[in-house]
Structures are given as C-alpha cells and as structure tokens.
Amino acid sequence: MKRVFALILAVCVALAAWVVWDNFADGVDTRDEAAAELARGQTSAATDATHTVSDRVAQGAYLARAGNCVSCHTVAGQAPYAGGRALDTPFGKVYASNLTPDVDTGLGTWNAQHFWRALHHGRSKDGRLLAPVFPYNHTSLVTRADADALFAYFQSLAPVANVVPAHTLRWPLGTQAAFAVWRSMYFKPAQFTADAQQSPAWNRGAYLVQGLGHCAACHSPRDNLGASGDLDDMSGGLMPGANWYAPSLLSAQETQLATTPLTDIVRLLQTGSAPKAWVNGPMAEVVQNGTQHLTEADLQAMATYLQARAQVALREPTEQDAPAPVRKVSLRSAQNGAAIYKDQCAQCHGDQGQGQSVVLANGTRGMAYPPLAGNRAVVMPQISNLVQNLTYGGFSPVTHAQPQPFGMPPFVLTLSDRDMADVLTHIRQQWGNTGSTVTEFDVGRVRVLQVH
Ligand code: HEC
Numbered sequence: 001m002k003r004v005f006a007l008i009l010a011v012c013v014a015l016a017a018w019v020v021w022d023n024f025a026d027g028v029d030t031r032d033e034a035a036a037e038l039a040r041g042q043t044s045a046a047t048d049a050t051h052t053v054s055d056r057v058a059q060g061a062y063l064a065r066a067g068n069c070v071s072c073h074t075v076a077g078q079a080p081y082a083g084g085r086a087l088d089t090p091f092g093k094v095y096a097s098n099l100t101p102d103v104d105t106g107l108g109t110w111n112a113q114h115f116w117r118a119l120h121h122g123r124s125k126d127g128r129l130l131a132p133v134f135p136y137n138h139t140s141l142v143t144r145a146d147a148d149a150l151f152a153y154f155q156s157l158a159p160v161a162n163v164v165p166a167h168t169l170r171w172p173l174g175t176q177a178a179f180a181v182w183r184s185m186y187f188k189p190a191q192f193t194a195d196a197q198q199s200p201a202w203n204r205g206a207y208l209v210q211g212l213g214h215c216a217a218c219h220s221p222r223d224n225l226g227a228s229g230d231l232d233d234m235s236g237g238l239m240p241g242a243n244w245y246a247p248s249l250l251s252a253q254e255t256q257l258a259t260t261p262l263t264d265i266v267r268l269l270q271t272g273s274a275p276k277a278w279v280n281g282p283m284a285e286v287v288q289n290g291t292q293h294l295t296e297a298d299l300q301a302m303a304t305y306l307q308a309r310a311q312v313a314l315r316e317p318t319e320q321d322a323p324a325p326v327r328k329v330s331l332r333s334a335q336n337g338a339a340i341y342k343d344q345c346a347q348c349h350g351d352q353g354q355g356q357s358v359v360l361a362n363g364t365r366g367m368a369y370p371p372l373a374g375n376r377a378v379v380m381p382q383i384s385n386l387v388q389n390l391t392y393g394g395f396s397p398v399t400h401a402q403p404q405p406f407g408m409p410p411f412v413l414t415l416s417d418r419d420m421a422d423v424l425t426h427i428r429q430q431w432g433n434t435g436s437t438v439t440e441f442d443v444g445r446v447r448v449l450q451v452h
C-alpha cells in the first residue's frame with residue numbers, strides 16, 4: 001500500500017515539475033545586455049538594408065493594425081493602447097494591458113526581449129503567465145523582426161499613465177497554477193514555417209491569417225475550458241462572452257469563400273462589403289481597425305490563402321453542410337413577417353430586398369443599405385447574428401471607402417420574439433433565398449444569452 005502511495009506521489013511531483021518546466025523554462029534571456037546585443041546586431045543588418053528607425057516604427061504601426069491590437073487594448077473614447085478594456089469570458093473578466101511606454105503602468109521599463117517573450121511565450125516582464133484571452137497562441141507565430149518593429153512602434157507612443165484593474169476570474173481559474181496547467185494542455189510556442197508546395201502569396205496570407213490576424217481566435221469552435229482550435233481551424237464558432245457566431249470560413253453553406261471571386265474577398269476585407277456579403281458586429285471592428293489598412297498585396301495574399309483552404313475543405317463535406325430540415329410556415333406567420341418587412345424594413349433594404357446605393361463622399365456610388373436577397377449571412381443556418389442585428393441594430397465599419405456609414409435602428413422595444421422569427425423567416429425565404437424557417441423558440445434561445 002505504502003509503495004502504491006509513494007508511486008502516485010512520485011507521478012504527481014513529476015507532473016507538477018513538468019508543468020513548471022513547460023511554462024517557465026522558455027530560454028529567453030531578458031537581461032538588458034541581451035536585448036542591447038540583439039538590437040546592435042539588428043541595427044547593423046538594418047543599416048545595410050537602409051532601414052531607418054522611423055521605417056521600423058512605421059512597419060510596427062502597420063503590423064499593429066494587421067493584429068488589430070487596438071481593439072482589445074483600448075477603452076472606447078480613451079487614449080489608444082492605454083489598456084483597461086474589460087474582456088468578458090465565461091470565467092470572469094480579463095483586463096487588457098497598457099501598451100504605451102509609461103514607466104509605472106505600461107511598457108516603459110520593457111526591452112525588446114521582454115516584448116518578444118510576451119508575444120512568443122505569453123509571459124509578462126516579471127515572468128507572470130498571461131491570460132490566454134490575449135491571443136498569444138497566434139502572436140507566437142510572429143517573427144522576431146516583426147515583434148521588434150511592433151515594440152519600436154509601441155515605444156514611440158506618448159506614455160499614458162493608466163492603472164489596469166486586476167482580472168476577476170473565478171477562483172482558482174485566475175491563478176498562475178491554473179494558467180500553467182491550461183498552457184501545458186493547449187499552448188505551445190510556435191514558429192511559422194513556409195510550405196514549399198505553396199506560392200509566396202499563399203504563405204504570406206497564411207502568416208497573416210494564422211499569426212497577427214488571429215482569425216481563428218473567433219472563427220473556430222471553443223471547448224469547455226475556453227480553448228480554441230488549431231491556429232488554422234476556421235470551421236466557425238460562437239464567440240465566448242459574446243453572442244455572435246463567427247461563421248466557418250471554410251464552409252460552402254456559410255461564407256462560401258471557395259467560390260467567391262478573389263477580388264470580392266479583398267473588397268470585403270478592405271471596405272466591409274462585397275456582393276453577397278456585408279460585415280457587422282465584431283467583424284466590423286476587425287475591418288475598421290484592422291484589415292482596411294492593409295496593402296492590396298497583403299489582402300490579396302490573405303484572400304489567396306483563405307480561398308485555397310476553403311477549396312480544400314469543399315472536397316470534404318461535413319455534417320454542417322447538410323441542408324437544415326424544412327419547417328412549414330403558418331399563413332399567420334407568413335403574413336405577419338411580410339407586413340413587418342413592408343412597414344419597418346423595406347424603406348432601407350428595398351421592396352425586393354435589393355438594398356440601396358447612394359452617392360458617397362468621394363463622389364462614387366456605393367451601397368448604403370445591404371441587400372438581403374442573395375446575402376450569405378441572411379440564409380446561414382446559424383441565426384445568432386441575425387437576432388443580434390435585429391435586436392440592437394448596428395453600423396457598418398467606418399472605412400476609407402465609406403467614411404460615414406449608415407446605421408440600422410434597434411428593434412429591441414418594438415418586435416417580440418414572435419415578430420422577429422416571422423420577419424427573419426420572411427427575409428430568409430423571399431427573392432430566391434432558401435434559408436430555413438425561424439421559430440419563436442429559436443429566437444428566444446438566442447435572446448436569453450444576450451447581454452443587457
Ligand atoms: C482579444 C484581445 C486582444 C488582442 C487582439 C490583443 N491583445 Fe494583447 N493582451 C490582451 C489581454 C487581455 C492582455 C492581458 C493578459 C494578462 O494580463 O494576463 C494582453 C497582454 C498583452 C501584453 C503583455 C503586457 C504585460 O503587461 O504583460 C502584450 C505585450 C500584448 N498584449 C501585446 C499585444 C499586441 C502586440 C497585439 C496585437 C498584435 C495584441 N496584444 C492583441 C488582449 C488582447
């Protein structure tokens with residue numbers, strides 16, 4: 001008996017030792033001299049390439065946009081990157097750090113090594129394991145040169161003193177021990193290795209989508225412990241703490257990227273709208289703060305990678321692609337849906353769901369109100385986003401192409417669950433759309449999860 005006990009104890013100690021080693025032995029030398037050494041090496045290499053410091057800062061600013069770092073690290077209306085935004089998780093709230101170079105509350109005393117370790121290993125300056133809400137499984141792929149450019153950019157900002165509140169995660173989930181175990185299960189520092197079988201554009205796209213872009217952080221399903229799928233799993237998922245469904249970027253039923261012309265994918269990421277698609281909710285933020293600022297070549301690369309992935313997936317049909325069961329619509333519901341549409345929606349979305357275009361600030365014509373006919377988001381099997389949109393209304397992203405976007409009013413006070421179900425069924429089944437019927441029960445199920 002004693003020997004069994006001793007054996008169990010030994011196994012536990014060995015496991016604990018492994019978890020500690022796995023998390024804390026990252027081999028990054030964070031002494032100032034090490035950082036200076038590295039910087040010296042890079043400066044000489046950089047001078048050869050006639051790169052100046054300001055080039056590096058500009059490059060860092062560009063990469064920060066590719067990573068949409070500003071969205072999480074800024075409280076709306078306050079100084080960019082000063083941190084303090086609360087991010088909801090099913091386990092409590094996590095507060096994003098102050099990335100400005102303030103000595104007491106930000107990154108003022110950090111060197112490039114500390115910053116690299118945060119992105120690559122998910123550890124803070126003092127060695128603390130960071131909450132994985134910071135998508136460091138993705139930023140881990142970022143190259144050393146790109147991490148240094150990002151660091152140069154953040155250090156060039158004006159310091160802002162802002163004390164970030166402590167996380168309020170449920171005990172024991174917020175402890176370092178819990179983070180360590182979680183990381184040993186789900187996190188491994190990663191490196192991007194180009195696929196020699198693929199084109200340079202595909203590889204550049206893969207680097208941006210899987211790394212800084214962290215598209216899979218929203219577009220992949222999460223398990224009960226909050227872990228998302230692989231860095232390149234884009235099979236769709238409900239966002240944790242929000243009630244938005246980030247659709248599968250691989251599925252022919254959802255975003256249909258396999259058959260969307262490349263130029264339309266580029267356009268969607270650049271302007272927020274394209275024939276058959278229109279971004280909203282959290283994706284509007286991604287376009288507004290992130291993708292619209294990327295170069296044509298980088299967007300083309302991302303589109304190339306996304307489309308190639310979707311085309312491979314197309315050859316392996318999944319359960320998700322099975323058509324939804326058709327439920328009959330009662331005459332009363334059909335009439336109610338049509339009447340609500342005519343009274344409350346048609347003035348913007350058009351009698352035939354064709355949407356409406358207007359003359360934009362730059363003199364060209366552009367869509368102001370999205371078409372609902374032939375719109376992928378309208379017929380998607382998952383209805384969360386439609387209910388979110390109808391309840392709270394919303395805005396399209398502010399972009400260079402559309403500096404003053406049009407809005408949709410909230411219907412939270414005027415439409416019941418029943419009305420929402422009827423009008424959604426109407427737009428999903430008119431004008432050639434072939435979406436499934438929505439019931440009052442379906443709408444209610446989404447609305448109980450809505451944050452008030
Ligand atoms: C989804 C939200 C989110 C995004 C996007 C995000 N971060 Fe963060 N980040 C966080 C949160 C939350 C923390 C705090 C984690 C903690 O304290 O445990 C954090 C922490 C950090 C830290 C560690 C700071 C410290 O004091 O230890 C660095 C550095 C950082 N982020 C850089 C970035 C960069 C660079 C980007 C863009 C490429 C980025 N983050 C994008 C949420 C985000």
Ligand code: HEC
Binds near residue numbers: 213255279302377
């Ligand atoms: C913060 C979460 C989040 C991140 C990060 C994110 N998305 Fe999304 N995305 C969403 C949500 C939610 C939707 C559904 C709403 C909509 O249709 O716009 C969406 C929709 C989309 C659509 C479909 C738009 C349509 O209407 O057909 C595409 C394409 C897309 N995302 C691509 C990307 C790419 C590429 C990235 C990485 C650069 C990315 N997303 C990153 C949340 C996110």
Ligand code: HEC
Binds near residue numbers: 407
């Ligand atoms: C004042 C004009 C206006 C009215 C009225 C209006 N909408 Fe909208 N709608 C918009 C705008 C602008 C957007 C794009 C911004 C956004 O997604 O919130 C939009 C977006 C949508 C979307 C999302 C499309 C997509 O591609 O993701 C749906 C669905 C929708 N509206 C349905 C309705 C329904 C149903 C009604 C009536 C109950 C309605 N709208 C009334 C202006 C309007």
